[in-house]
Amino acid sequence: MSLKIVPQNVEIRNNKIEFENLLFFIIDSNSNTKIEPLIGYDAIIIDAKDADFAQLVLRKIRGHYNPEFYLKPVFLINYKESKDPILHTMNDGFIHSYDQLKEIADIAKQLFLKTTQLDYQPVATFEAQIIKKVLNYMYTRDLKTLKPIPDLNSVIGYTYPEISINFDSTEESQVLEILEWGEKEGLIWPDFYERIYLCNQCSGGFLSYREVCPHCNSSNSSAQDLVHHFPCAYIGPISDFRNNVDNSLTCPKCNKALRHIGVDYDKPSIIHHCNNCDKNFQDFFVRAKCISCTQDVEVQYLIPKSINIYKLTKRGRTAAANGFLSSGKEVDDIFGTLSMPVFKTMLHYEIERIKENTEQKSSIAIINIENILELYKKIGKKAEKTVLESVVNLIRENIKPTDFMAFENSTTLYMCLINNDFIQTESDLTKLKSLIEKLIKNNFNDFEVKINFKASLLQPFNKSEFQLDELTKELFD
Ligand SMILES: [Zn+2]
Ligand SMILES: [Zn+2]
Ligand SMILES: [Zn+2]
Numbered sequence: 001m002s003l004k005i006v007p008q009n010v011e012i013r014n015n016k017i018e019f020e021n022l023l024f025f026i027i028d029s030n031s032n033t034k035i036e037p038l039i040g041y042d043a044i045i046i047d048a049k050d051a052d053f054a055q056l057v058l059r060k061i062r063g064h065y066n067p068e069f070y071l072k073p074v075f076l077i078n079y080k081e082s083k084d085p086i087l088h089t090m091n092d093g094f095i096h097s098y099d100q101l102k103e104i105a106d107i108a109k110q111l112f113l114k115t116t117q118l119d120y121q122p123v124a125t126f127e128a129q130i131i132k133k134v135l136n137y138m139y140t141r142d143l144k145t146l147k148p149i150p151d152l153n154s155v156i157g158y159t160y161p162e163i164s165i166n167f168d169s170t171e172e173s174q175v176l177e178i179l180e181w182g183e184k185e186g187l188i189w190p191d192f193y194e195r196i197y198l199c200n201q202c203s204g205g206f207l208s209y210r211e212v213c214p215h216c217n218s219s220n221s222s223a224q225d226l227v228h229h230f231p232c233a234y235i236g237p238i239s240d241f242r243n244n245v246d247n248s249l250t251c252p253k254c255n256k257a258l259r260h261i262g263v264d265y266d267k268p269s270i271i272h273h274c275n276n277c278d279k280n281f282q283d284f285f286v287r288a289k290c291i292s293c294t295q296d297v298e299v300q301y302l303i304p305k306s307i308n309i310y311k312l313t314k315r316g317r318t319a320a321a322n323g324f325l326s327s328g329k330e331v332d333d334i335f336g337t338l339s340m341p342v343f344k345t346m347l348h349y350e351i352e353r354i355k356e357n358t359e360q361k362s363s364i365a366i367i368n369i370e371n372i373l374e375l376y377k378k379i380g381k382k383a384e385k386t387v388l389e390s391v392v393n394l395i396r397e398n399i400k401p402t403d404f405m406a407f408e409n410s411t412t413l414y415m416c417l418i419n420n421d422f423i424q425t426e427s428d429l430t431k432l433k434s435l436i437e438k439l440i441k442n443n444f445n446d447f448e449v450k451i452n453f454k455a456s457l458l459q460p461f462n463k464s465e466f467q468l469d470e471l472t473k474e475l476f477d
Contacts, residue, residue: 010101019101022108025044027044027046028047029053033057038072042073044075046058047077051087055087058086058087058090058091061074062074062090062165073108076094090165114140118136118320131182132319132320132323134166138312139317145311146309147309148194153169155172155206155292156175156205157196157205159175163179173198173204179308182310183310185409186316186408188310190306190309193306193307193309197303197304198305199303202290206290211285213285214284217285218275220275221273221274223273224273225238226269226271229241229256232253270282285298314370322374336405337405337407340408340414343405343414343416346404346416347468348464350416351459354458361420364416364458365425365455365456366415366455366471366475367451372449375387375440375444375447378447379444388407395432421457433451437449
């Protein structure tokens with residue numbers, strides 16, 4: 001951020017600044033940490049000289065459930081590079097002096113404008129509430145990705161600041177559940193970044209890995225070379241060949257001196273000796289002890305989790321301003337459609353069928369009605385089912401009885417078109433698109449619906465899940 005000196009007479013009285021019709025409040029380490037009285041201020045400036053204090057206040061503001069607080073423009077003064085990911089990322093800018101008020105006032109006004117574009121309709125579930133909050137924050141700040149940051153204070157070792165702010169550092173594994181939910185709803189798209197392993201008891205990620213004795217699980221062992229004497233075929237640990245006087249090696253079986261490695265003897269491997277139970281062994285077990293709950297478990301029983309970088313999908317990008325309906329039960333029982341699990345099973349059988357008859361071509365398609373949430377907002381959520389039913393009826397009239405489809409959620413529909421090649425499917429979908437547009441325009445006060453679709457040929461040797469994922473990715477990317 002450039003340092004712009006603006007000539008001005010700024011007065012700071014009782015930590016308040018009035019500037020260009022905006023009311024700023026400065027929080028410093030002498031201030032009360034109660035944030036509720038700050039509701040009337042347009043922006044907050046936190047004095048970050050004391051980083052711990054600044055972090056505490058920022059966490060309270062961004063972790064608040066009320067958008068009046070968590071979306072508030074917050075700036076830091078006297079900030080020094082901090083290891084805390086929240087303090088470093090969840091602010092709206094750093095200033096060096098109050099001469100930069102003009103800059104942050106402009107940012108605050110921009111943010112305020114963005115917050116007026118948000119949809120504030122209540123959402124039903126806990127996951128939806130958290131995700132909506134995160135999407136609101138990202139929308140107002142123009143953020144497009146959720147990135148994991150290595151963090152010692154998180155029990156899983158990584159933090160996603162925008163989501164983690166809503167949880168205690170000990171509850172960080174819940175953040176992963178929220179992300180999984182957002183992914184399932186088609187709001188975010190994962191890019192693999194790293195794999196982590198969590199305790200199967202407490203989901204903690206601070207694990208101490210040790211090589212242990214397979215007989216007694218003790219990690220108190222030592223290793224030494226195994227020596228194979230060729231002339232007499234004796235194999236034993238190198239200590240059997242040593243003496244107390246010099247470095248020479250003598251075979252304990254045939255008493256010959258060992259001369260050259262590779263010529264008369266070899267070291268085929270390593271042997272471990274357990275200092276606890278006194279047994280020798282070749283391969284140890286690897287166990288992980290959880291530092292949080294002290295459970296000691298073989299590594300194969302740990303819970304593997306992917307740490308992904310998440311990109312907002314088109315649906316995710318528009319959800320902040322348009323609201324979103326969770327893929328609830330309401331789309332499961334629309335006549336003429338299948339549930340998603342049944343759809344996937346049927347698709348699996350269709351793949352098996354075309355494997356047998358490779359000259360037969362079938363297609364899969366995804367149809368997304370981008371702005372249908374705006375329509376629901378106009379006509380009420382109760383009318384959602386009526387809209388979807390009339391869309392399904394229309395599609396049914398224009399496809400074969402053997403074709404099948406399912407709603408992923410109330411904006412996205414998957415279809416499988418039997419014995420339809422790619423060109424035929426593209427032309428069918430183009431026709432369907434214009435029919436649906438007409439239907440909605442004629443029945444719902446000239447509403448202009450935006451429909452996107454993607455189709456692809458069903459591949460005989462790829463899993464159905466994978467093919468649906470690829471298609472979805474193509475549409476939403
Ligand atoms: Zn042992
Ligand atoms: Zn020997
Ligand atoms: Zn544990």
